[in-house]
Amino acid sequence: MYKDTNCGDPRESNVGDQITVAGWVHRRRDHGNLIFIDLRDRSGLVQVVFNPGYAEKAHDLAGSLRSEWVVQITGKVVARLPGAENPDLPTGTIELSATDLVVLNRALTPPFEVSDDAEIEANTRLKYRFMDLRRPKMQAMLKTRHKVTHIMWDYLTEQGFTQVETPILIKSTPEGARDYVVPSRVHPGDFYALPQSPQQLKQLLMVSGVERYFQIARCFRDEDLRADRQPEHTQLDLEMSFVHQDDVMAVVEELYTRIVNETSSHMTMTEPFTRLTYAESMERFGTDKPDLRFGLELTTITETAANSDARVFQSAAGSGGSIRGFVAPGCGNYGRRQTDNLTEFAKSSGAQGLVFIALDESATSIEELENDHIKSPLKKFLSLDTIKQFATEMGAKPGDLMLIVAGTEKLVNTVLSNLRNEMGRRLELADDNRLEFAWVTDFPLFDWDEDLQKYEPAHHVFSTPKPEHMEYLDTDPGKVIGTLWDLVCNGSEMGSGSIRIHDKDLQTRLFNIIGYTEDQIADRFGQLLTAFTYGAPPHGGMGLGLDRLVAILLGETAIREVIAFPKTQSAFDPLFEAPSPIEDQQLEDLHVRIVMPKT
RNA sequence: GGUCCCGUGGUGUAGUGGUCUAACACGCCUCCCUGUCAAGGAGGAGAUCGUCAGUUCAAAUCUGAUCGGGAUCGCCA
Numbered sequence: 001m002y003k004d005t006n007c008g009d010p011r012e013s014n015v016g017d018q019i020t021v022a023g024w025v026h027r028r029r030d031h032g033n034l035i036f037i038d039l040r041d042r043s044g045l046v047q048v049v050f051n052p053g054y055a056e057k058a059h060d061l062a063g064s065l066r067s068e069w070v071v072q073i074t075g076k077v078v079a080r081l082p083g084a085e086n087p088d089l090p091t092g093t094i095e096l097s098a099t100d101l102v103v104l105n106r107a108l109t110p111p112f113e114v115s116d117d118a119e120i121e122a123n124t125r126l127k128y129r130f131m132d133l134r135r136p137k138m139q140a141m142l143k144t145r146h147k148v149t150h151i152m153w154d155y156l157t158e159q160g161f162t163q164v165e166t167p168i169l170i171k172s173t174p175e176g177a178r179d180y181v182v183p184s185r186v187h188p189g190d191f192y193a194l195p196q197s198p199q200q201l202k203q204l205l206m207v208s209g210v211e212r213y214f215q216i217a218r219c220f221r222d223e224d225l226r227a228d229r230q231p232e233h234t235q236l237d238l239e240m241s242f243v244h245q246d247d248v249m250a251v252v253e254e255l256y257t258r259i260v261n262e263t264s265s266h267m268t269m270t271e272p273f274t275r276l277t278y279a280e281s282m283e284r285f286g287t288d289k290p291d292l293r294f295g296l297e298l299t300t301i302t303e304t305a306a307n308s309d310a311r312v313f314q315s316a317a318g319s320g321g322s323i324r325g326f327v328a329p330g331c332g333n334y335g336r337r338q339t340d341n342l343t344e345f346a347k348s349s350g351a352q353g354l355v356f357i358a359l360d361e362s363a364t365s366i367e368e369l370e371n372d373h374i375k376s377p378l379k380k381f382l383s384l385d386t387i388k389q390f391a392t393e394m395g396a397k398p399g400d401l402m403l404i405v406a407g408t409e410k411l412v413n414t415v416l417s418n419l420r421n422e423m424g425r426r427l428e429l430a431d432d433n434r435l436e437f438a439w440v441t442d443f444p445l446f447d448w449d450e451d452l453q454k455y456e457p458a459h460h461v462f463s464t465p466k467p468e469h470m471e472y473l474d475t476d477p478g479k480v481i482g483t484l485w486d487l488v489c490n491g492s493e494m495g496s497g498s499i500r501i502h503d504k505d506l507q508t509r510l511f512n513i514i515g516y517t518e519d520q521i522a523d524r525f526g527q528l529l530t531a532f533t534y535g536a537p538p539h540g541g542m543g544l545g546l547d548r549l550v551a552i553l554l555g556e557t558a559i560r561e562v563i564a565f566p567k568t569q570s571a572f573d574p575l576f577e578a579p580s581p582i583e584d585q586q587l588e589d590l591h592v593r594i595v596m597p598k599t
Numbered sequence: 600g601g602u603c604c605c606g607u608g609g610u611g612u613a614g615u616g617g618u619c620u621a622a623c624a625c626g627c628c629u630c631c632c633u634g635u636c637a638a639g640g641a642g643g644a645g646a647u648c649g650u651c652a653g654u655u656c657a658a659a660u661c662u663g664a665u666c667g668g669g670a671u672c673g674c675c676a
Contacts, residue, residue, distance in 0.1 A: 027636075031634070033633045124610080176676035223675045456676075558669095574668095
């Protein structure tokens with residue numbers, strides 16, 4: 001070993017010890033005769049002092065040291081001079097008085113400082129990711145990520161799960177997201193696909209009798225990127241046999257509680273996780289992934305609004321739409337600029353406009369409300385009584401701002417849930433140190449696709465309908481609720497699960513509802529349906545995003561920050577410069593010809 | 600595929616028609632310095648302002664295209 005001690009370890013109790021450390025030169029402070037080096041390794045920093053009177057050769061060499069050089073230093077742990085301690089450093093009460101210095105490797109001047117404060121452009125960071133990952137924050141991220149997966153392995157092993165690796169080269173099933181595909185050399189003209197998730201494979205494992213399976217699985221989707229989406233992401237994939245919804249939830253809830261408690265000292269969470277149905281979540285928050293760290297719940301005022309003289313409300317209600325809103329407490333004093341800004345925000349979410357009604361705080365109560373207390377662009381169309389009724393229904397008080405959107409139910413919900421999150425941020429209602437997990441259950445099985453005029457699976461086709469909704473499968477599929485749920489946290493979807501179908505006939509009926517032909521069913525799902533006829537146990541499970549979990553634990557919004565080697569928004573890797581052209585010979589071997597797009 | 604923001608020494612920013620022969624901080628190089636820890640002091644090097652085209656007497660600055668990064672809508676069973 002090049003070292004017997006890690007930089008971050010020595011304490012006052014080690015004073016007098018002769019130690020050897022090795023690491024990177026973090027910083028050099030050259031006082032001429034006295035030279036200080038902060039030496040960094042994975043454990044932290046230690047100050048090394050080179051004293052010419054104590055070790056002349058080492059001191060001479062230390063003068064040539066530069067940032068990020070790799071060195072080995074031997075010396076004695078000494079207590080720092082009184083007053084020279086550094087309280088910001090765990091090793092701050094001691095220093096290493098060097099006797100020997102070996103330069104193991106030099107380094108070019110780094111492209112950016114290896115420090116947490118440095119804000120470097122994303123592209124530069126990725127191009128030099130090997131340097132970026134040296135930053136203490138990134139080192140901590142890698143460790144947290146490891147710890148999370150370690151707890152997953154430990155806990156699920158305790159619970160009788162078996163980890164099984166499923167193949168990366170599988171069959172393409174073109175519905176849903178676009179597949180990444182890999183040409184086959186041995187089968188000219190044929191392609192493998194990279195898995196979007198090991199869904200069918202894990203269900204087959206249930207038929208195989210594994211009963212409890214998990215995998216930290218890489219999943220691939222050839223779709224456009226976002227802050228929370230990468231072309232390849234990692235999910236905790238798990239599946240259990242002979243279970244009901246609550247059994248799966250219990251395992252995941254205990255696992256996630258353990259993960260939060262063991263990886264984060266400052267995050268607080270509410271136990272047990274909140275539960276609400278999809279319908280309830282849409283009603284109260286306008287979204288299926290509500291941020292429960294704050295209230296600002298939505299209210300429906302369609303009826304009252306439709307009876308007013310405001311044409312926006314009349315026409316929305318008349319065409320079967322809805323009128324909903326929420327109260328921004330204490331925002332009744334918002335000026336033109338602020339309300340315009342909120343209107344802009346609402347429009348960017350697709351709204352035609354935003355109706356706001358500001359109530360002056362000088363009113364003593366809603367009952368005593370006078371016209372002078374009200375500011376609203378719709379003031380002349382809304383009677384004082386109507387506004388009082390809005391305030392009562394929505395729970396507004398003097399000094400509050402009512403935000404109201406009219407339109408189709410879907411649009412109103414989208415706009416208001418975005419606006420709700422925005423107000424939560426602006427009013428600083430969302431505590432960064434709180435994790436509000438929630439189970440959102442009873443999702444509908446199908447969505448009606450207006451463009452294609454057909455039903456689409458809301459999550460996926462393998463979820464079982466609620467027994468009491470079986471009758472609607474043929475008559476009104478849109479009404480069918482599935483045994484299908486999401487885990488959400490702070491407004492993000494953390495994972496999705498369901499009790500799966502294990503019956504060939506039922507599964508085939510569902511495929512038919514979403515319009516698959518017999519040939520398509522046989523081609524894409526034949527193996528699964530066949531397996532179901534050989535004794536498939538009832539089973540269910542979840543897929544849970546690992547990147548998002550780690551991101552939320554570390555307070556990051558972009559999952560790029562918690563992936564060692566992520567890609568840019570154009571799915572490019574600036575470090576390896578992938579993707580890249582391949583040799584003609586490779587193309588020939590693969591029986592692939594390139595047709596460039598017309599420019 | 601759409602919309603919006605950004606691109607200036609190694610890094611992060613300022614400069615938004617002429618005063619730019621491009622400023623500041625950090626970093627880098629040389630020298631000085633025995634208690635610093637974002638060390639300090641003195642001096643120095645380093646940028647055709649992403650690229651191309653246009654407007655103009657004059658472009659880092661205005662216009663268009665293009666490339667790259669980011670946010671977001673579509674998309675993401």
